[in-house]
Amino acid sequence: MKYTEFEQCGLKRSLDLLSGKWKPLILHHLFHEKEIRFIELWRKMPKVSKKVLLEQLHQMQEHHIIERIEKNGFPPQVYYRLHRDTKELGPALQILDRWGSSK
């Protein structure tokens, strides 16, 4: 870790990007099933509204944390999966997951 200024703190940046109210849960699910439909994800998270879940997903897309895949057909099928770059976080998130479970 080499930063000194607020803006240059990669850790801050990472935590900002990963820690919305529902983002950790989304990540959790996406790390388990590499590809998941919107509606399925929503069913796994019954306490979020569609709107809020969509907001979180959109933000994560913008930040290249996840990808949206649209498959044509009916009913509409939209899948979400981890972005390539995000996979290298696997080990880190695993550590955090264990640590957080014991708190």
Add this chain to the structure above:
Amino acid sequence: MKYTEFEQCGLKRSLDLLSGKWKPLILHHLFHEKEIRFIELWRKMPKVSKKVLLEQLHQMQEHHIIERIEKNGFPPQVYYRLHRDTKELGPALQILDRWGSSK
């Protein structure tokens, strides 16, 4: 932070605990100097008010992320350092730091 059955996710817990507005920066400093005085820490973070910095430190204490050490003397000397458990996060935070720097 209270958990509902649907939020029982160690990752969420971790990110909640680590990601206040100033906590990542505090962690950054504490990972570098294993022990730092309040006033010194504050000087390294000129944009926070004392009050807010204290709030963040107190929360981190409550969650056993850092420890507060009071040394008697004058002027008052209060040091903060990482809690033992937090040190095992080193590798994870390093990954996050690198990842966040490239975003």
Add this chain to the structure above:
DNA sequence: TAATTGGGTTACCCTGAGGTAAACTTCTTT
């Protein structure tokens, strides 16, 4: 034709994390 399904939007509201500014306390230095 009416209901359903999956994905997404619109409009509005509310809470709490974080912000500012100032004061307090105890001891030291001038």
Add this chain to the structure above:
DNA sequence: AAAGAAGTTTACCTCAGGGTAACCCAATTA
């Protein structure tokens, strides 16, 4: 006695992130 230093507290305010509820659209099926 006055000024400062370190750590902390008090009172008050602001705003954006998240919450609710309803609605939209296209295609399918009953």
